[in-house]
Amino acid sequence: METLGCNSSLLLLQAFLLFLILLLTFSSPFTEKHVAVASFFSTFETRNVRVAQFFINASSSPPQVSSSNFSLATALYNSSINKFYKARSIRVEEDLAQARAAIRKAIHLQNYTSHSHRTETFIPTGSIYKNASHTEMVKKFKVWIYKEGEHPTVHIGPMHNKYAIEGQFIDEMESKNNPFRASHPDEAHAFFLSFSVANVVQYVYQPITTVKDYSRDRLQRLLTDYATVVADKYPYWNRSNGADHFMVSCHDWAPEISKYEPELFKNFIRVLCNANNSEGFQPRRDVSMPEIYLPYGRLGPPNMGQTPNNRPIFSFFSGRPNGYIRKLLFNQWKDRDNEVRVYKSLPKGYNYTKMMGQSKFCLCPSGFEVASPREVEAIYAGCVPVVISDNYTLPFSDVLNWSQFSIQIPSQKIPEIKSILKAIPNEKYLKMYKRVNRVKRHFVLNRPAKPFDVMHMVLHSVWLRRLNFRLATLSQ
Numbered sequence: 001m002e003t004l005g006c007n008s009s010l011l012l013l014q015a016f017l018l019f020l021i022l023l024l025t026f027s028s029p030f031t032e033k034h035v036a037v038a039s040f041f042s043t044f045e046t047r048n049v050r051v052a053q054f055f056i057n058a059s060s061s062p063p064q065v066s067s068s069n070f071s072l073a074t075a076l077y078n079s080s081i082n083k084f085y086k087a088r089s090i091r092v093e094e095d096l097a098q099a100r101a102a103i104r105k106a107i108h109l110q111n112y113t114s115h116s117h118r119t120e121t122f123i124p125t126g127s128i129y130k131n132a133s134h135t136e137m138v139k140k141f142k143v144w145i146y147k148e149g150e151h152p153t154v155h156i157g158p159m160h161n162k163y164a165i166e167g168q169f170i171d172e173m174e175s176k177n178n179p180f181r182a183s184h185p186d187e188a189h190a191f192f193l194s195f196s197v198a199n200v201v202q203y204v205y206q207p208i209t210t211v212k213d214y215s216r217d218r219l220q221r222l223l224t225d226y227a228t229v230v231a232d233k234y235p236y237w238n239r240s241n242g243a244d245h246f247m248v249s250c251h252d253w254a255p256e257i258s259k260y261e262p263e264l265f266k267n268f269i270r271v272l273c274n275a276n277n278s279e280g281f282q283p284r285r286d287v288s289m290p291e292i293y294l295p296y297g298r299l300g301p302p303n304m305g306q307t308p309n310n311r312p313i314f315s316f317f318s319g320r321p322n323g324y325i326r327k328l329l330f331n332q333w334k335d336r337d338n339e340v341r342v343y344k345s346l347p348k349g350y351n352y353t354k355m356m357g358q359s360k361f362c363l364c365p366s367g368f369e370v371a372s373p374r375e376v377e378a379i380y381a382g383c384v385p386v387v388i389s390d391n392y393t394l395p396f397s398d399v400l401n402w403s404q405f406s407i408q409i410p411s412q413k414i415p416e417i418k419s420i421l422k423a424i425p426n427e428k429y430l431k432m433y434k435r436v437n438r439v440k441r442h443f444v445l446n447r448p449a450k451p452f453d454v455m456h457m458v459l460h461s462v463w464l465r466r467l468n469f470r471l472a473t474l475s476q
């Protein structure tokens, strides 16, 4: 599972530098010099206005800053100590300005490769992709990891089972060889709080004896303390109001982490598996990350995907009836239909991974939370994911157009699953099947990380959000 058809030369960072900016649907967005940031990724406009309003020349966006907004910027200018911070920020902003310019230029020229003869290089063009720039990220992006705090709640997380991506990401970031790691915070474009929600729950919340012990306050206070410590000790949090700071968590409780101090965390980027829009997930600020189930000692399941005409099962699901969506699914489909095969547990002798590899469509209903490892399992198995959820922001949807390689069905349409899937012409299914195989690389976990894999995709989502605003110091 470590490599998916990438040969090792491809993995060289150098090759990656040649990668293009790709995107496909570029319209030419960069018309005005100063407002360029705001229009850069137009999906983030609201955030610009709210967060970064004094950071950019916002003459073309409606100014709507809350009353606390200007005080920090003004304080930075007026304090002589902060002149140093200003100089540092200018350097960081110059880097980012160059990256934006390079992206604009590539889009303008429609030139997505630096060396067009390097044909082995993966070029993410085509309708699956929306817009992104990995090239500039790999060249420039530097992340500072705060060193404060101790194991097991900080700097380490779960490496296996359903929250594995949380610990794997932390471990990758903390690794000495991580090329994105800044050697000094002054050169960083973003700041990582290497805090593990899953580990807090595992180590701080023991023993759980009464319902009261589930209360989220301890978790919320720990993160608040951590953020307060780094904001007191260093200038970086205040410089951006937390907008260039992020954390990563796959735990079910993570969406609630910032509720204790909403003001402190209002710009903070939360990279979450549980990207439930009804639970405070904000697609323009936060990042949706896939949940990946990792057994011990493996970076993913074996590849058992069959060719399209070797898939006798039309659609398939097996799992526990957790959460309201699966209850609806079971009521409607369990043991009812040979083409919508829904199991609570597989009969003896059936192999889950193998069955996914033999299915055309894999149902991926939300469980106790919106995210489920099934999207990724389906993609690994070359099975078109059928995402059954409400208010779920799918992973990397800034960049990947999920409609091209998956079917999305809201819970009210569960009774129509069969008719929806049956209405898909075989030609269209074959296209989706191919695209599933093309996007697979973005969901594969490699250690160390490799170009365009899931780790790079997570970082890239943070990079896009960081490109989208400027620090105060450059605007005057």
Ligand SMILES: *[C@@H]1O[C@H](CO)[C@@H](O)[C@H](O)[C@H]1NC(C)=O
Pocket (backbone or CB within 6 Å): 023, 025, 026, 027, 029, 040, 041, 042, 043, 107, 130, 131
């Ligand atoms: C990026 O995608 C958004 C939404 O699809 C689009 O509105 C915007 O123009 C695109 N920007 C670039 C740089 O292609």
Ligand SMILES: *[C@@H]1O[C@H](CO)[C@@H](O)[C@H](O)[C@H]1NC(C)=O
Pocket (backbone or CB within 6 Å): 034, 057, 059, 475
């Ligand atoms: C901000 O934009 C306006 C209108 O585009 C322009 O007149 C003004 O010079 C810009 N200010 C700065 C500081 O660039």
Ligand SMILES: *[C@@H]1O[C@H](CO)[C@@H](O)[C@H](O)[C@H]1NC(C)=O
Pocket (backbone or CB within 6 Å): 073, 074, 077, 078
């Ligand atoms: C510094 O503060 C004074 C008043 O406190 C204000 O008039 C001035 O505009 C501030 N300077 C900057 C650069 O913000």
Ligand SMILES: *[C@@H]1O[C@H](CO)[C@@H](O)[C@H](O)[C@H]1NC(C)=O
Pocket (backbone or CB within 6 Å): 109, 111, 112, 113, 114, 115, 116
């Ligand atoms: C794209 O840019 C690279 C480097 O700037 C250049 O070598 C190459 O010729 C360009 N390709 C096209 C098609 O313009």
Ligand SMILES: *[C@@H]1O[C@H](CO)[C@@H](O)[C@H](O)[C@H]1NC(C)=O
Pocket (backbone or CB within 6 Å): 231, 232, 233, 234, 235, 238
């Ligand atoms: C950042 O702001 C907080 C709240 O205003 C303040 O307590 C803290 O001292 C500031 N940090 C620095 C480094 O000035």
Ligand SMILES: *[C@@H]1O[C@H](CO)[C@@H](O)[C@H](O)[C@H]1NC(C)=O
Pocket (backbone or CB within 6 Å): 277, 278, 390, 391, 410, 411
């Ligand atoms: C959540 O999904 C339901 C059902 O699709 C929809 O009615 C509701 O408006 C959504 N809520 C939000 C906040 O998006």
Ligand SMILES: *[C@@H]1O[C@H](CO)[C@@H](O)[C@H](O)[C@H]1NC(C)=O
Pocket (backbone or CB within 6 Å): 302, 351, 352, 353, 354
């Ligand atoms: C399914 O079969 C594969 C290949 O033989 C094996 O690696 C995997 O562990 C099996 N899965 C289960 C759930 O038994």
Ligand SMILES: *[C@@H]1O[C@H](CO)[C@@H](O)[C@H](O)[C@H]1NC(C)=O
Pocket (backbone or CB within 6 Å): 276, 277, 278, 279, 323, 325, 366, 367, 368, 369, 370, 391
């Ligand atoms: C998403 O959040 C809403 C609001 O908290 C909740 O009612 C809903 O059950 C959540 N969705 C899932 C699948 O857990």
Ligand SMILES: *[C@@H]1O[C@H](CO)[C@@H](O)[C@H](O)[C@H]1NC(C)=O
Pocket (backbone or CB within 6 Å): 025, 130, 401, 402, 403, 404
């Ligand atoms: C995504 O794909 C769908 C289905 O093919 C298409 O209708 C839609 O316009 C695409 N969205 C973007 C932003 O490219």
Ligand SMILES: CC(=O)N[C@H]1CO[C@H](CO)[C@@H](O)[C@@H]1O
Pocket (backbone or CB within 6 Å): 063, 064, 065, 066, 067, 068, 069, 070, 071
């Ligand atoms: C101090 C300050 O300038 N606050 C501004 C923040 O944003 C609000 C809403 O737009 C303005 O009315 C305030 O003047």
